[in-house]
Amino acid sequence: MSRAEAATGHTLRAILWFATIAFLVAQLVRTDRSNPAVSGDLSAPPAVKDALQRSCYDCHSNQTRWPWYSAVAPCSWWIHHEVAEGRRRMNFSSWTDYTSDPGTENQKLDEIARLIASDAMPPWYYRAMHPGAQLTSAERDTITQWIAGEKLSHAASSPR
Numbered sequence: 822m823s824r825a826e827a828a829t830g831h832t833l834r835a836i837l838w839f840a841t842i843a844f845l846v847a848q849l850v851r852t853d854r855s856n857p858a859v860s861g862d863l864s865a866p867p868a869v870k871d872a873l874q875r876s877c878y879d880c881h882s883n884q885t886r887w888p889w890y891s892a893v894a895p896c897s898w899w900i901h902h903e904v905a906e907g908r909r910r911m912n913f914s915s916w917t918d919y920t921s922d923p924g925t926e927n928q929k930l931d932e933i934a935r936l937i938a939s940d941a942m943p944p945w946y947y948r949a950m951h952p953g954a955q956l957t958s959a960e961r962d963t964i965t966q967w968i969a970g971e972k973l974s975h976a977a978s979s980p981r
């Protein structure tokens with residue numbers, strides 16, 4: 822082995838060691854994988870509810886099914902962030918907070934319709950990890966029709 826080869830071997834070993842230690846140290850930074858209590862879950866017809874549960878509830882509810890890799894840094898940091906952000910923007914587990922103000926509920930419903938129509942939700946990286954989470958076009962139609970019906974009933978019940 823030449824001197825240069827020995828030096829390269831040295832550097833590679835040092836990098837591997839460094840990466841291993843960094844990975845192990847990263848595991849010390851724990852993230853919260855708790856599921857807070859469900860305060861007022863969405864009520865919707867079973868076909869709608871089932872599709873939303875399968876496709877959205879991991880990030881937009883307090884009933885997240887945390888996968889094993891959500892316990893391994895650095896994945897855990899990122900997944901934790903996505904779930905926290907998803908719940909903050911819209912949480913099906915406290916949906917009754919929105920229904921108490923139909924304006925807010927309509928706004929969330931509009932957003933859902935918009936994001937599923939453009940295939941923006943569930944996010945692509947989530948679909949890559951959970952191929953079964955993709956909404957079928959029949960499910961998209963069912964959800965969109967349900968949303969239209971909900972909004973009609975709000976319009977009918979709001980005082981003019």
Ligand code: HEC
Nearest residue numbers: 876877879880903906907910911932933936942943944947
């Ligand atoms: C992997 C996690 C994840 C999944 C699964 C997911 N979302 Fe999201 N969603 C997010 C995040 C993060 C945001 C906020 C950032 C953004 O808009 O990209 C968000 C934002 C939204 C918003 C905007 C809410 C607002 O008022 O600001 C809606 C509506 C939404 N998602 C609907 C859905 C629906 C419907 C599904 C299922 C078909 C779904 N999401 C699945 C992570 C997720």
